[in-house]
Amino acid sequence: MSLLPIRVLGDPILRKETVPVREVTPELRQLALDMFETMHAAKGIGLAAPQVGRSERMTVIEIEGHQLVLLNPEVIERAGKVTWEEGCLSIPEVYAKVDRAKTVTVRAMDLDGKEFEVAGDELLAVCLQHEIDHLDGKLFLDRLSLLKRRAAMKTWDEEKDQYPNFIRIVVPGQESGDDPHGDDERI
Ligand code: K2U
Numbered sequence: 001m002s003l004l005p006i007r008v009l010g011d012p013i014l015r016k017e018t019v020p021v022r023e024v025t026p027e028l029r030q031l032a033l034d035m036f037e038t039m040h041a042a043k044g045i046g047l048a049a050p051q052v053g054r055s056e057r058m059t060v061i062e063i064e065g066h067q068l069v070l071l072n073p074e075v076i077e078r079a080g081k082v083t084w085e086e087g088c089l090s091i092p093e094v095y096a097k098v099d100r101a102k103t104v105t106v107r108a109m110d111l112d113g114k115e116f117e118v119a120g121d122e123l124l125a126v127c128l129q130h131e132i133d134h135l136d137g138k139l140f141l142d143r144l145s146l147l148k149r150r151a152a153m154k155t156w157d158e159e160k161d162q163y164p165n166f167i168r169i170v171v172p173g174q175e176s177g178d179d180p181h182g183d184d185e186r187i
């Protein structure tokens with residue numbers, strides 16, 4: 001397995017629509033393994049293909065040891081409202097409260113090419129929506145008010161020079177700024 005460089009805000013790939021997966025190849029299976037390894041090293045609970053420079057419509061999620069690989073995911077049901085302080089592995093050190101659906105049902109394909117549905121609430125629901133946004137070229141910043149977005153971009157302006165060429169190299173065990181409940185600056 002390999003640790004993959006994470007693309008950060010400013011890299012155009014984060015703003016591109018992803019391409020549906022038509023065939024599950026051995027290379028795609030390896031990509032899923034590498035995405036899990038990279039996500040773990042970055043202390044994340046989700047990671048979408050564009051965040052590692054790939055255009056496949058694919059994301060991985062792991063919450064409380066339960067792993068999900070979602071190919072071509074789509075939200076088929078949503079209900080309620082929840083406000084969650086979000087971060088993003090592609091926008092380190094920046095946090096903001098985001099309103100999303102409290103519960104969602106997502107239809108996707110697994111690595112065996114089999115269609116499945118997953119229903120989630122709270123953290124799983126937020127993560128599913130955050131990752132599917134990535135696959136649509138959207139970031140949590142896009143869901144903030146103008147004022148909150150400006151504050152987030154001001155924080156990012158102070159951080160972005162650490163990531164030349166919009167690349168973040170993840171080192172296992174290194175303190176990362178993705179803990180939404182750390183003492184990093186919050187918006
Ligand atoms: O896609 C990503 O950038 C990984 C995101 C996923 C996520 C964002 C907000 C809320 C839930 C999930 C995070 O950086 S993963 C970091 C994290 C860890 C524990 C709880 C929430 C977020």
Ligand code: ZN
Binds near residue numbers: 089090130134
């Ligand atoms: Zn993210």
